[in-house]
Amino acid sequence: MPLVWLDCSAIPKSGRAHAAIGSSVSVLAAVKGFEFLDAGVRHRFDTLRREADRQDFLAARVLAKFVMSKVTGLPPAIVSIEQFCVDCNRAGHGKPFFPSHPELSVSWSHQNGIVMAAVSTFDIGVDVETLSSIPVEPDFAENVLSDTELTILNKLPAASFDGTNLKQLYVARQWVRKEAIVKLGDCSLDNLSMLDLGQLEFPDFYFDTFHRISSGCDYEMIDISIANRACLGALVWRTGTHDISLTTTKENAIHENQHPNGRRSNCRSV
Numbered sequence: 001m002p003l004v005w006l007d008c009s010a011i012p013k014s015g016r017a018h019a020a021i022g023s024s025v026s027v028l029a030a031v032k033g034f035e036f037l038d039a040g041v042r043h044r045f046d047t048l049r050r051e052a053d054r055q056d057f058l059a060a061r062v063l064a065k066f067v068m069s070k071v072t073g074l075p076p077a078i079v080s081i082e083q084f085c086v087d088c089n090r091a092g093h094g095k096p097f098f099p100s101h102p103e104l105s106v107s108w109s110h111q112n113g114i115v116m117a118a119v120s121t122f123d124i125g126v127d128v129e130t131l132s133s134i135p136v137e138p139d140f141a142e143n144v145l146s147d148t149e150l151t152i153l154n155k156l157p158a159a160s161f162d163g164t165n166l167k168q169l170y171v172a173r174q175w176v177r178k179e180a181i182v183k184l185g186d187c188s189l190d191n192l193s194m195l196d197l198g199q200l201e202f203p204d205f206y207f208d209t210f211h212r213i214s215s216g217c218d219y220e221m222i223d224i225s226i227a228n229r230a231c232l233g234a235l236v237w238r239t240g241t242h243d244i245s246l247t248t249t250k251e252n253a254i255h256e257n258q259h260p261n262g263r264r265s266n267c268r269s270v
């Protein structure tokens, strides 16, 4: 899957945002990837055994640097990324940030060879999932969906005209949207069913599309479907939040315990 830049002009903000999605192979084809690997995560990279996992781990960070370059104009090769986990108060995992531009929000996601990243001057979260990775057991849907969403799920026909399992697709779509909101730091994986996105549009849309949603809930997002829904993604931001200005100085150096995006993460080693 080639690298695709999302049309972020649909985001109704004065700030800057860029996002891209593609296969890890396509991202790494353009670079000598190891030079893009920050020292702080080298030990985690070295513990990955599967080549596919190593590619995804590296491609996510490489892509984030290319997206950051689009926002700031800096060459990707000189962009460094650090991570800090406010749950265990340690660096090397947790929410990523750019030490040179701590005011920027960065989010990435990778799964099964697909990677997505976004950088913006306001808080943003992304998630990408392959449809085949979403469990089909009823327990999973009940843990993810709100009561309203379960009602919507139960009213859906089993299959659409093209044979797509709409119930599976609905669970997957809501899961991707909620995971992106988790990346924003606004909820945790433990309470996804408390987050009601039942007002967001569904049924789903078709091939290789990006679809901006504005709804009555607290979030707006761009839904992404790639390759006949085999890959789903979401890019989410808070409704009505104010943009921040982009600075180009390094005066806001990060000190330990003063993470710029200090909301709780869920200590997920992403």
Ligand SMILES: [Zn+2]
Pocket (backbone or CB within 6 Å): 085, 086, 087, 088, 089, 090, 093, 094, 267, 268
């Ligand atoms: Zn942690």
